[in-house]
Amino acid sequence: MSKFWSEVVHGLTPYVPGEQPKIDGLIKLNTNECPYPPSQSVLDAIAAAGGDALRLYPDPDARVLREAIAAHHGVDSAQVFVGNGSDEVLAHVFMALLRHPAPLLLPDISYSFYPVYARLYGIATDVVPLDAQLRIRVDDYLARPRNGGVVLANPNAPTGVALPLDDIARLLRGNAHSVVVVDEAYVDFGARSALELLADHPNLLVVRTLSKSRALAGLRVGYCIGAPELIEGIVRVKDSFNSYPLDRLALAGATASMRDDAWFNATCARIVASRDRLDAGLRALGFDVLPSAANFVFARHACAGGAQLAAALRERRILVRHFRQPERIADYLRITVGTDAQCDSLLGALSECLRPSV
């Protein structure tokens, strides 16, 4: 605390990211990073973008990257906004499109950065509970027509559960008066994207990141796709905040990544195969595993608490994510899909932890 703080700082509850400890031999399955290195084409592009060019500011409009993203998704580059990680994209979206007198609708269990942005920008929220199977129920959102917007993750985090496209279409139709943000951070691992609904729904905004499925969490690049009018509003906020959110290395690496379908498709398929293997291994140990469409699984065991298991794994140098709050998910572990070897180490460690003596 300091007397020099602005008034708003006292009221903030900052997001706490998963830890990044420096421990030798650590198996890190706590922040949904990719276990494989990025594509060589990305590393080459970053190397080529360094050097003398770093004297100069990067392109404030990120035109080449936005065109590569637009080409990948078959949209117009005027429908694409890019930012320093999708976290920054989301922050600008909250400010530009979701700050209205009526409350913003959020699931009670979802990406915990959403309520943090709402507080930072003074946006009232109406928190909508997931159902008993920890699924988003669209009717609960349609029953709250007085809202200033909706934010959902699909697949949801930390559950990994995907919402069928028909449900999203129904939400967009029934909630045409405000923006519906669909955060597709994990969509590349098996859920159906809402992008195909863009043409019919000017209130849809789809948010993506290169951190998970493109192995570029360290480069900090995210984007969103929506109607040009929505993008124009977000650009106005961005240009009132930071003209150059993406540096030259990030622009070059992200552009190369968006053009490398072969690496992308092969890596996603590999992770999906490992996820199915991990899911089966956890079930064999007696875990109850939610159906995941992401690069992580959300699982609990009837005989051991989540905090206890996470601590026992940590002693064996394996990090997973555990959430104490809300109470409803305190017995679950969120486990990132690693390489098959990492998943096997995890399963071995869990089977030790679950022996009766522990």
Ligand SMILES: *Cc1c(COP(=O)(O)O)cnc(C)c1O
């Ligand atoms: C990881 C994650 C993000 C943030 O991704 P960055 O692009 O690395 O900022 C956004 N939303 C969800 C649901 C995530 O899990």
